[in-house]
Amino acid sequence: MTKHAIENINVLWFLPTHGDGRFLGTAVGGRPVDLKYLRQIAQAADDLGYYGVLIPTGRSCEDSWVVASALAPLTERLRYLVAARPGLVSVSVAARMAATLDRISNGRLLINIVTGGDPVENKGDGLFLGHSERYEVTQEFLDVFKDLLAGKTVDYVGKHIKIEDGRLLFPPVQPGGLPIYFGGSSAPAIDVAASSADVILTWGEPPKDVAEKIAQFKAAADAKGRKVKFGIRLHVIVRNTNAEAWKAAEDLISHLNDETIAAAQKVLSRLDSVGQKRMSALHQGRRDELEISPNLWAGVGLVRGGAGTALVGDPETVAARIKEYRDLGIETFILSGYPHLEEAYRFAELVFPLLPISHAKHVEAGSVNTGPFGETIANDIRPSAIKQASQS
Numbered sequence: 001m002t003k004h005a006i007e008n009i010n011v012l013w014f015l016p017t018h019g020d021g022r023f024l025g026t027a028v029g030g031r032p033v034d035l036k037y038l039r040q041i042a043q044a045a046d047d048l049g050y051y052g053v054l055i056p057t058g059r060s061c062e063d064s065w066v067v068a069s070a071l072a073p074l075t076e077r078l079r080y081l082v083a084a085r086p087g088l089v090s091v092s093v094a095a096r097m098a099a100t101l102d103r104i105s106n107g108r109l110l111i112n113i114v115t116g117g118d119p120v121e122n123k124g125d126g127l128f129l130g131h132s133e134r135y136e137v138t139q140e141f142l143d144v145f146k147d148l149l150a151g152k153t154v155d156y157v158g159k160h161i162k163i164e165d166g167r168l169l170f171p172p173v174q175p176g177g178l179p180i181y182f183g184g185s186s187a188p189a190i191d192v193a194a195s196s197a198d199v200i201l202t203w204g205e206p207p208k209d210v211a212e213k214i215a216q217f218k219a220a221a222d223a224k225g226r227k228v229k230f231g232i233r234l235h236v237i238v239r240n241t242n243a244e245a246w247k248a249a250e251d252l253i254s255h256l257n258d259e260t261i262a263a264a265q266k267v268l269s270r271l272d273s274v275g276q277k278r279m280s281a282l283h284q285g286r287r288d289e290l291e292i293s294p295n296l297w298a299g300v301g302l303v304r305g306g307a308g309t310a311l312v313g314d315p316e317t318v319a320a321r322i323k324e325y326r327d328l329g330i331e332t333f334i335l336s337g338y339p340h341l342e343e344a345y346r347f348a349e350l351v352f353p354l355l356p357i358s359h360a361k362h363v364e365a366g367s368v369n370t371g372p373f374g375e376t377i378a379n380d381i382r383p384s385a386i387k388q389a390s391q392s
Contacts, residue, residue, distance in 0.1 A: 002155070003327045003328070004327065004328065004329035005242055005317065006326055006327075006329060006330075006331050007356055008285045008356045008357060008358035009322070009326055009330070009331055009332070009333055009357055009358060010051040010052075010231075010331060010332045010333070010355060010358055010359065011050055011051055011056055011333045011334065011335060011352075011355070011357055011359075012042070012050055012051050012052045012053055012079075012081060012332065012333070012334045013045045013052075013053050013054075013335060013336065013340070013344050014053060014054050014056075014171055014334065014335065014336030014340060015031055015038055015041055015042065015053050015054065015055045015056075015067065015071075015332075015340070016041075016056075016057060016340045017033060017038065017055060017061040017062040017064070017080075017335070018033070018056060018058075018060045018061045018062075018342050019033055020033050020037070020338065020339050020341075021338060021339060022251075022252075022338060022339055022340070023251070023252060023253070023254060023255045023338075024252055024253050024255070024256060024259075024299075024302070024303050025253070025255060025256045025260045025261075025264070025279065025302070025303040025305065026253050026255035026256070026302065028364050031339065033062070035067075035070060037341070038067060038070075038071060039071060039074055039343060040341055041053075041340050041341050042071045042074065042075050042078060043074060043075060043194065044341060044344050044345060045075075045078055045233050045344055046075040046076055046077055046078040048242075048344060048345065048348035048349075049348065049352065049357075049359055050078065050344070050348070050359075051079060051332075051357075051358070051359045052078055052080060052081055052108070052110060053079075053080060053081065054079060054081045054112065054233075054334050055067055055068055055080060055081065055082055055083065055171040056083070056306075057083035057085060057112075057114050058116075058118075058121060059064075059121055059124060059125070060323050064082045064083045065082055065097060065101065068080040068082045068101060068105075068109070069101060069104065070166045070277055071299050072101070072104055072105040072108065073104070073105075076351035077108075078108065079105075079108045079109070079110050080101075080105065080108060080109055080110065081110040081111075081112050081181060081334070082098075082101070082109060082110070082111065082112060083112045083113075083114045084098070084111050084112070084113055084114070084141075084145070085114055085115075085125075086113065086115060086134070086137045086138040086141035086142075087116075087127045087129065087134065087137045087138075087141070088125055088126070089129060090361040091140075091141050091144045091145050091148075091161060091163070091166075091273075092144070092148065092163060092166050092258075094145060095144075095145050095148040095149055095168060095172075096168060097140060098111060098145075098149060098172065098178055099149060099168050099170055099171060099172040100170070102172035102173050102174060102178060103170065103172065103173055105173075106128075106173060107173035107174045108174070109172070109174075110178065110179050110181060111178050111179065111180050111181065112181045112182075112183075112201075113138060113141075113142065113180060113181065113182045113197070114183075115134050115135060115137075115138045115184065115189070115192075116134065117131075117271045117272055117273025117275070117276055118271050118273075119270065119271075119272060120270060122134075123210070125145040130272075130274045131186070131188070132188050133160075135184075135188035135189060135191075135192055136160060136188075137160045137161070138192050139158075139191075139192050139195065139196065140158040140159070140160050140161040141161065142180065142192070142195075142196040143156065143158070143168065143196070144156050144161060144163055146177055146180070146196065148166055148167065148168050148177055149168070149172055149177035149309060150176055150177045150259075151168070151171055152167070153165065153166065153167045154166035154167065154186065155283050156353040173216070179198045179199060180196060180197050180198045180199070181197065181198070181199045181200075181201055181231065181332075182196070182197035182199070182200060182201065183201035183202065183203070183233075183275065184274070184275060185202075185213070185273075185274040185275040185278055186273075186275075189274070189275075190216060190217060190220050191220065193217055193220070193221070193228070194217065194220035194223070194224050194226065194228070195224055195226070197228055198226050198228065198229065199219070199228070199229045199230065199231050199331075199332055200217050200229070200230050200231070201230075201231045201232065201233060201332075201334070202214075202230070202231075202233070202275075203232070203233050203234075203275055203278070203279055203306065203308065203309070204232055204233060204234040204235075204296065204307060204308075204309035204310075204311075205278065205279075205282070205309070206292060206293035206296060207293065207324055207325060207328060209278075210232065210325065210328055210330070211328045214230055214328055214329045214330075216328075217230070223280060229331050230329050230330050230331060230332070231330060231331065231332030231334060232330045232332070232333055232334070233306070233327055233332065233334045234309060234311055234333065234334070234335055234336075235251050235300050235307060235309065235310035235311070235335070235336050235337055235338075236312075236335050236336070236337050236343070236347055236351075237252070237297070237310050237311070237312045237313075237337060238313065238314070238315055238318050238337075238343075238346055238347055238351055239312075239314065239351050240314060240315075240350075241314050242312075242313050242314050242317060243391075244312070244314075245313050245314060245317075245326030246312055246313075248312075249299060249310065249312050252299065252300075252338060253287065253299050253302060253303075256302060256303065260303060261285055261302045261303060262285065264282065264302065264303040264304075265285045267305075268280055268305050271305070276305060276306070279298075279301050279306070279307075280308075281307045281310070282298040282300065282301065282308065282309065283299070283301055283302060285302070287299065287302060289310075292309070294321070295311055295312050295313045295318070295321050296309055296310075296311060296312075296321070297309060297310045297311075297312045300338060307336075310337075315351050315354055316348040316354065318351055318380070319355055321356075322351075322355060323356075326356075335347060
């Protein structure tokens with residue numbers, strides 16, 4: 001597999017607007033996801049130094065634009081990767097929404113273009129188009145959306161979209177428009193990504209499969225004279241030892257039964273998303289062979305649509321696997337873990353120091369507790385890290 005010269009990476013976290021908890025596929029250990037809880041996660045990610053957060057979209061989630069608008073003023077540096085859904089809203093209105101949110105957040109908006117792979121959900125949203133037609137709409141949407149955000153006046157006649165004298169009176173903060181993130185695995189998705197995306201996203205497949213996808217997308221972009229970047233969406237289960245991490249993975253699905261898995265897979269099978277079919281093929285609804293590549297575990301995908309794999313291991317092992325993806329050409333890592341608040345801390349504290357991240361943790365000037373960190377011992381002694389003596 002070819003190595004790519006990427007030095008530093010961007011690490012984003014995830015806002016679970018569809019629910020959170022300590023176990024998958026059960027109400028046991030579940031917790032309500034309200035604005036207070038989402039604020040805790042966003043502010044933790046901001047303080048810990050994550051590059052940004054991904055907010056999901058769909059009828060099972062709180063609206064990503066409203067959530068981002070509520071949380072942006074409560075954070076300082078955190079970027080928000082928010083979904084735009086071609087075909088569900090006017091492209092000119094979407095551009096105004098994006099420009100406004102970029103101004104409100106002082107240039108911290110990233111755009112995630114989601115074409116949508118669930119025909120049932122699409123119909124519930126008023127979109128009655130087949131797979132290839134949805135990507136036609138997506139391409140036309142991006143043609144207009146990017147021009148509007150770049151400050152152009154747009155007159156456009158496409159198969160699905162027609163615009164006359166389209167323009168923004170109030171531009172976004174980020175000059176030239178907003179970064180466009182886009183994921184997909186089908187032939188139409190490759191064409192759209194190569195034409196219009198800045199960062200092409202994939203779900204967490206084994207490295208050899210990711211390498212093949214990168215080569216395919218890169219060739220398509222090169223043919224159009226464009227340079228693109230790549231990102232990956234993964235869950236993470238990190239503990240102090242590999243044994244503890246694998247135990248945590250098993251605990252996460254410990255409340256799943258065969259009926260719940262079968263019901264989830266039946267719903268996911270109706271999707272016409274090629275990426276979802278690739279995710280489902282990794283485990284085939286079975287829970288006996290879930291380590292599909294070293295430290296890559298497909299247990300999340302037994303009941304969760306979309307990203308269904310997790311990196312499992314101790315900090316050094318997980319960091320090494322992330323660097324393997326980095327060497328393939330992945331620059332952006334969008335991560336999550338259950339529960340999302342605790343795991344945001346765990347990953348940042350255990351793995352950030354081992355990664356070549358592009359965004360250093362922010363440290364407040366003049367902080368009273370200047371380190372070392374931890375509770376003061378007996379009210380008088382500053383704590384320090386003491387290495388355990390090896391047992392002879």
